[in-house]
Amino acid sequence: MSIDFILPDIGEGIVECELVEWLVKEGEVIVEDQPIADVMTDKALVQIPAMHSGVIDKLYYKQGEIAKVHSPLFSMTPEGDTSTNDTVDAEIESKPEVGTQADSTASADNTAVATATVVSAPVVNSSHTTENGKALASPAVRRVARELDINIHQVAGSGKKGRVYKDDVVAHSQQGSCAISTGTVQGTLIGGTRVEPIRGIKKIMATAMQNSVSTIPHFTYCEEIDLTELIALRGELKEVYAKQDIKLTMMPFFMKAMSLAIKEYPLVNSKVNEDCTELTYFDDHNIGMAVDSKVGLLVPNIKYVQTKSILELANDIMRLTNDARSGRVASEDLKGGTITISNIGAIGGTVATPIINKPEVAIVALGKLQKLPRYNDQGEVEARSIMQVSWSGDHRVIDGGTIARFCNLWKSFLEKPSHMLVHMS
Known part of the structure; x- marks a missing residue:
């Protein structure tokens, strides 16, 4: 007997999602836990697994269509046809997808606000390699x-075995824009336009930022922090912990110092x-980090920072950064943040005016690290590692x-790591 798989309540008030890709075909034999489809919510890309082994009877949506929560996603006949139910609730699986060649070089420090992608025409591989016809x-x-509105099978992939990257798709689109261009000037296209819908992560980010700016009176406070001693400490430790597969970035120190400062100034965590x-007022310090992921801006948060060590934070940050870059962040990791750090300096820039992640009341943007001349206590000029930070607060x-x-206390912990270690319980 054929049974329907019902798309479950994904949480966060989400009532629909985009069917990104079917991973099976009608008539295909599947096994339990086999991935069936990728769907995109307003929060992340998630995967729908099979609850039973059997045969796919019908796929209720086409790729690109919007699937409704609590509605049938697909139907199948279970193996042995032993089921007595005509509907089964599907479960959402949120796992990091395997990184491609294009995104495997990003470092775990590269947490940042969303930024525009600079696209250059790739070297085109003329072969259109497919896998099982895909x-x-x-x-x-x-x-x-x-x-x-591009048929991906017509795009020449520049990657290994003809793998198609975003740059290939954009380049293909630009080549096709000749048909709608109004003319050329010395070989340069002019007058062409294209329209694309704002969906998924970009849509939720646009709505959230508009809501924050329109309802919260922002003010910005800037300061510089001398990270010379902290960088030296991290340099001593990172090789040791790298042998344990722990990537010790600067972010765990920023988060732990912030948590210690919040204990003295709980107002910023409200x-x-x-x-x-x-x-x-929140007893828990759930510190978010803005990540420039391939699906748009995501802000997962580390829970209970006040209870965790630097190494525990390093592991959590590594996990969430990998999840966010793949677009597969569990909804629990996106909920409940109380204050946010945006590491825009990983991309570039020194000073920013970050927008508060409502309903939080404060956010800080970290600028890029620079070697700059500064006077020491003896009045001598020496090179120091300086970072500009920009706070936005709800006035x-x-x-x-x-x-x-609050910033001065946070700064004191970062500039004198021994001061921070003494205050850690």
Whole structure:
């Protein structure tokens, strides 16, 4: 007997998702836990696994269509036809997908706000290699192709075995724009346009940022931090822990120092209600980090930072960074943040005006690390490792004096790591 698999409640108020790619075909024999489809919610790319072994009877949506929560996603006949139910709830699986050649070189420090991608024409491989009749491309690349109304099988891949990357799709789109261009000037296309829908992560980010700016009076406070001693300490430790497969970046130190400072200034770890009549203080320090992922800006957060060691934070940061870059972040990791760090300096830039991740009341942007001349206590000029940081605060809750004193304490922990270690319980 054929049974329907029902798309379950994914949480966070999500009622629909985009069917990015079917990983099976009608009539195909499948086994339990085999991936059936990739779907894109407003939060992340997630995978639907099979609950039973059997045969796929019908796929209810086409690629690119919007699937509704609590509606049938596909139907199948279970192996042996022993089921007595006509519907089965599917389960969402959120696992990091295997990194492609294009994204495998990114470092775990590269957490940042979303940024524009500079596209250059790739070296084109004339062979269109396919696997089981399918073009070699990740779900995210296939999604870009659909948004640009491009048949991905017609795109020449520049990767190994003809793998298609985002740059290949964009280059193919630009080549095709000749048909709608109004003309050329010395071989340069002019007058062409294209329209693409704002969906998924980009849509939720746009809505959240617009809501934050329109309802929260922002103010920004900037400071510089001398990280020379902290960098030296990290240099001593990172090779030791690399042997244990722990990548010790600067971010665990930034988070732990922030948690220690929050203990003295709990106001920055709070939220205000909509009519601004009451404050809620959070005992837990769930510190978010803005990650420039391949599906858009994601802000997973590390839970209970106040209880964790530097090494525990390093492991959590490594896991969430990998998940975010693949677009497969568990919904639990995206919920419950209380304050956010944006490491824009990993990409470039020194000073920013970050937008608060509502309903939080503060966010800090880390600028790039620079070697700059500074006077020491003896009045001599020496090279120091300097980082500019930019805080944005909710001026309904936090005044300039509070953010300045909080930042000074946070800065003291980072500039004198021994000071931070003494305060760690």
